[in-house]
Amino acid sequence: xxxxxxxxxxxxxxxxxxxxxxxxxxxxxxxxxxxxxxxxxxxxxxxxxxxxxxxxxxxxxxxxxxxxxxxxxxxxxxxxxxxxxxxxxxxxxxxxxxxxxxxxxxxxxxxxxxxxxxxxxxxxxxxxxxxxxxxxxxxxxxxxxxxxxxxxxxxxxxxxxxxxxxxxxxxxxxxxxxxxxxxxxxxxxxxxxxxxxxxxxxxxxxxxxxxxxxxxxxxxxxxxxxxxxxxxxxxxxxxxxxxxxxxxxxxxxxxxxxxxxxxxxxxxxxxxxxxxxxxxxxxxxxxxxxxxxxxxxxxxxxxxxxxxxxxxxxxxxxxxxxxxxxxxxxxxxxxxxxxxxxxxxxxxxxxxxxxxxxxxxxxxxxxxxxxxxxxxxxxxxxxxxxxxxxxxxxxxxxxxxxxxxxxxxxxxxx
Amino acid sequence: xxxxxxxxxxxxxxxxxxxxxxxxxxxxxxxxxxxxxxxxxxxxxxxxxxxxxxxxxxxxxxxxxxxxxxxxxxxxxxxxxxxxxxxxxxxxxxxxxxxxxxxxxxxxxxxxxxxxxxxxxxxxxxxxxxxxxxxxxxxxxxxxxxxxxxxxxxxxxxxxxxxxxxxxxxxxxxxxxxxxxxxxxxxxxxxxxxxxxxxxxxxxxxxxxxxxxxxxxxxxxxxxxxxxxxxxxxxxxxxxxxxxxxxxxxxxxxxxxxxxxxxxxxxxxxxxxxxxxxxxxxxxxxxxxxxxxxxx
Numbered sequence: 133x134x135x136x137x138x139x140x141x142x143x144x145x146x147x148x149x150x151x152x153x154x155x156x157x158x159x160x161x162x163x164x165x166x167x168x169x170x171x172x173x174x175x176x177x178x179x180x181x182x183x184x185x186x187x188x189x190x191x192x193x194x195x196x197x198x199x200x201x202x203x204x205x206x207x208x209x210x211x212x213x214x215x216x217x218x219x220x221x222x223x224x225x226x227x228x229x230x231x232x233x234x235x236x237x238x239x240x241x242x243x244x245x246x247x248x249x250x251x252x253x254x255x256x257x258x259x260x261x262x263x264x265x266x267x268x269x270x271x272x273x274x275x276x277x278x279x280x281x282x283x284x285x286x287x288x289x290x291x292x293x294x295x296x297x298x299x300x301x302x303x304x305x306x307x308x309x310x311x312x313x314x315x316x317x318x319x320x321x322x323x324x325x326x327x328x329x330x331x332x333x334x335x336x337x338x339x340x341x342x343x344x345x346x347x348x349x350x351x352x353x354x355x356x357x358x359x360x361x362x363x364x365x366x367x368x369x370x371x372x373x374x375x376x377x378x379x380x381x382x383x384x385x386x387x388x389x390x391x392x393x394x395x396x397x398x399x400x401x402x403x404x405x406x407x408x409x410x411x412x413x414x415x416x417x418x419x420x421x422x423x424x425x426x427x428x429x430x431x432x433x434x435x436x437x438x439x440x441x442x443x444x445x446x447x448x449x450x451x452x453x454x455x456x457x458x459x460x461x462x463x464x465x466x467x468x469x470x471x472x473x474x475x476x477x478x479x480x481x482x483x484x485x486x487x488x489x490x491x492x493x494x495x496x497x498x499x500x501x502x503x504x505x506x507x508x509x510x511x512x513x514x515x516x517x518x519x520x521x522x523x524x525x526x527x528x529x530x531x532x533x534x535x536x537x538x539x540x541x542x543x544x545x546x
Numbered sequence: 547x548x549x550x551x552x553x554x555x556x557x558x559x560x561x562x563x564x565x566x567x568x569x570x571x572x573x574x575x576x577x578x579x580x581x582x583x584x585x586x587x588x589x590x591x592x593x594x595x596x597x598x599x600x601x602x603x604x605x606x607x608x609x610x611x612x613x614x615x616x617x618x619x620x621x622x623x624x625x626x627x628x629x630x631x632x633x634x635x636x637x638x639x640x641x642x643x644x645x646x647x648x649x650x651x652x653x654x655x656x657x658x659x660x661x662x663x664x665x666x667x668x669x670x671x672x673x674x675x676x677x678x679x680x681x682x683x684x685x686x687x688x689x690x691x692x693x694x695x696x697x698x699x700x701x702x703x704x705x706x707x708x709x710x711x712x713x714x715x716x717x718x719x720x721x722x723x724x725x726x727x728x729x730x731x732x733x734x735x736x737x738x739x740x741x742x743x744x745x746x747x748x749x750x751x752x753x754x755x756x757x758x759x760x761x762x763x764x765x766x767x768x769x770x771x772x773x774x775x776x777x778x779x780x781x782x783x784x785x786x787x788x789x790x791x792x793x794x795x796x797x798x799x800x801x802x803x804x805x806x807x808x809x810x811x812x813x814x815x816x817x818x819x820x821x822x823x824x825x826x827x828x829x830x831x832x833x834x835x836x837x838x839x840x841x842x
Contacts, residue, residue: 173807182665224666244634374634375660384589384654388805399799403792410788443736444839448808451800452815455793462792466785495689495752496789498746507738510674512581512667515738522742 139473145426145536152276152429155374156436168236171443171517174389176382177235178243181374184221184228188274189370197370198228200280208246209234210473230372235441240379252371253279253363255322258333272323276311278370281306282345285363287356290348296356298347300363307343315339328357328371378513388444396451400424403458411465414472416482419540420461427457427532431525440524441454446517453525459496460533464489482545486538493533497526547783550776553832560712563821567719574726579733582668584631584661590641591624593650595823599625609643610799617729619806624654628731631660671737676740682710682748687743689752695762696771701837702759706751708828709822714740714748717818724810735811750786750826756832757782772835779831790823 155162173537189197198221209217209232218233237243256272283303289296302310313322314336323333332347351359362427406409411417431450435442467489471481504523507515547657549556573593580587592602599618602625606614614629632640645651659667689698717740724730758778765774794816801812 162573183662227662227666238656241638376658376663377634378655378657379653380655381653382653388807391803391805392800392808394795395800395803398803399796402795402799406792406795442803444808445811448804449813450801451796452793455796458792459789462785470781491754496749499682499685499749500742502685502744503678503741506674506677506681507741510670510677511738514735518735518738545668 135543138539142543144497145539149426149429152433156429156432162436168436169441170389170461171441171446171513172233172235172378172385173380173444174442175236176378176380176385177237178240178377179332180232180234180244180247180374181376182232182247183241183375184230185371185373185420185491186228190276193276194228198230198235201230201372204280205230205232205247209243229375236382238382244374244377247372250416252326252328253282254325255271255310256325256330257313257317258323259323260325270321270323271324275309277306277309277313278304279363281309281343282363282524285360287353287360288346295348296351296353298351298359298363300345300347300358302343302345304343305335307341310343310345311339311341314354392444392447392451396447396454397449400428401525403455407458407461413471414465415545416465416468416541419537419544420458420465422453422540423461423532424458425537427529428454430532431528434524434528435521438524442521446521449518449521450525453522453529456497456500456522457527457529457532460489460493460529461537463492463496464533464537477546482541486541490534493530497530500526511535547780548776549828550772550832550835551750553835556828556832560825561786563716563719567722570719570722571715572732574722576732578668578723579731580628580631580657580659580664581733582664582671584628584659584664586627586632586637586656586658588627588656588721589624589635591650591652591654592645592648593623593652594648597648604642605644605647609638609640615729626729631658634658639800648753667734671734671745675737675741678744683707686748686752688721690755692759695759695840696769697759697834701834702755705830705833705837706748706755708833709751710744710747712825712829713743713818713822716821717743717814720817721810721814722831723726724813730810737815739811739814739818742815743822746819747822748823750790750822751830753786754779754782754826754831755834758834771838775831775835780825783827784826786823790819793819801839 155159155165156168157163158168167208184198186194189500198493202221204217206219209219217235218231219384220231220233220484222229223232232247234240234243255273255275255277259271259273261269261271281302282300283306284301286299286301288299317336318338319336321332321333321335321468324345334348404424406422407420408417411420431453435446435450440446464485468481468485471484474476476484504519504526508523511519518527555835599616603616606616611629612835613630617628618624618625619626620795632774637658641651642655686703690702691708721730721732721736725732758775761774761778761781763770797812797816797819800808801816804812
């Protein structure tokens with residue numbers, strides 16, 4: 133490449149870096165365009181892991197039940213005013229998990245209560261043992277009809293007694309199941325279970341089409357209204373059980389963020405000074421500083437573009453990657469030093485140094501890449517955040533070491 | 547610098563480090579964190595002059611909590627309490643009681659992990675360790691695949707792996723000591739740090755060995771392997787130390803200025819990288835010379 137072209141290339145890279153600075157700066161343009169996603173260890177919040185009990189669900193329906201469960205919980209957590217709640221499903225062995233991440237949630241206790249208290253409604257067939265009349269001895273068999281088929285719930289009052297009632301409208305699929313279920317059980321009792329407790333066991337008079345059901349129960353107006361609200365927010369199609377939680381208070385998060393950023397800044401300054409002074413006789417040291425100043429905003433911009441959640445460990449991974457990014461410069465500069473000793477002129481010493489250093493740079497990062505990939509896939513959130521930012525940082529640093537530093541040196545070393 | 551000539555000194559240093567680490571691992575044992583075995587970890591700040599560790603412990607017992615351990619952290623008046631896996635209801639109940647009993651109680655964090663999740667993570671951690679080791683072995687085999695000259699390829703590989711053990715056992719021993727005296731449990735983040743160290747260690751050793759090998763290939767005339775190794779070490783010393791130093795600087799800044807929750811994680815990385823750099827220069831290369839000069 134000609135010198136003019138190289139200069140343009142450098143101007144382009146620098147312009148990109150400046151743009152990246154604005155993009156990653158946590159207020160102004162960058163923040164409006166795409167705000168940072170901060171982990172809950174930085175803004176406070178909760179990470180809740182629920183075990184989903186799918187033992188009552190048919191194999192073929194599992195995926196859709198999980199999906200429905202996720203939607204319902206998402207709806208519920210959206211009400212907490214968290215900027216970006218994350219609800220994800222995961223499978224671990226034969227266990228199904230629901231992971232709820234509420235970064236920045238103020239009242240964690242309330243959030244947990246709300247998620248946990250979701251009504252679990254299902255209809256069960258009733259079998260009485262031979263000769264028994266008493267419902268207390270009845271055996272209940274779960275059916276397919278559960279709260280996930282509810283389209284709408286409404287508060288009504290019995291026209292005669294004035295008792296509050298909850299009327300339910302099933303969706304098409306639910307209506308069909310309800311129809312079959314009532315047809316099969318004409319003249320027999322059918323139990324309605326709420327949160328695994330029978331609330332009503334009416335006797336089916338006739339086949340019910342159209343998917344309308346009514347729970348009379350013995351509610352107070354208030355209870356009935358709450359129930360309706362809960363049904364409309366969505367009933368859970370399968371029971372969930374909190375198996376793990378991580379909560380961080382907001383003050384600890386804020387303090388951690390400031391400390392980590394300060395540490396990162398000081399770390400960068402030390403590295404810059406070290407490289408500048410150590411390689412000053414070579415006349416190269418300060419260039420690595422320039423390359424580093426380009427590397428930092430570009431990498432941060434990449435994290436932001438990919439929507440990487442920046443947690444404490446993630447920032448630690450990034451800071452470590454800064455240290456590793458300079459490794460590539462060290463490898464190159466040491467190569468240049470040797471070439472100069474061999475009697476090459478400066479330009480060819482630099483050129484040759486880069487050619488030789490590339491395989492070393494690549495090799496030096498392979499082990500980190502392998503480790504990060506495995507850690508990312510096989511560990512918990514803390515290590516995941518660390519592995520992801522370190523991995524991306526290492527990849528960008530390889531590009532930066534070769535592309536940016538080389539362009540700069542080609543222009544300035546004659 | 548004549549490193550090979552003083553190799554016995556370095557072997558003794560390494561032997562002491564390893565023996566000390568193994569001794570502490572056997573003697574103090576690794577204390578797995580709640581994320582591996584299940585349980586709750588509760589960090590609360592109590593800004594109340596009438597509170598100390600003993601009073602808090604007594605109060606926790608009064609509330610009926612069993613099997614708990616309290617670690618006070620003097621710097622911000624907070625306490626880490628490790629207890630059994632308690633339910634959310636109990637957690638809230640205890641927290642209310644604490645708030646009623648003491649003034650200025652603030653919950654910094656609360657982690658609760660059921661034993662089932664702990665077991666899963668344990669399995670995953672073992673799998674991750676095996677995979678990283680496997681990946682590293684493949685990488686080592688790949689790095690030393692070329693024709694061996696004077697020193698058989700496998701010897702480079704085996705010594706690299708010996709170094710890897712060296713570099714992991716020492717920080718692990720350190721962590722165990724830390725666990726014993728400071729109540730730091732071995733949780734998944736430390737495993738992450740150790741696996742990251744492995745990658746670093748192997749690469750550092752390979753840089754040194756690569757230089758030895760290319761010098762071997764270029765060597766003419768009568769060969770003095772010890773001298774050649776020593777020259778090679780001196781040639782790569784600056785780059786090996788400097789690459790570690792830059793990483794070291796950022797980690798040191800994080801250690802001294804960063805938040806408490808990253809302190810021991812960072813410290814583990816610092817120790818691992820320091821040991822890894824030391825071992826590739828002062829342990830791996832001398833080991834190669836010893837093995838070379840006494841062939842079977």
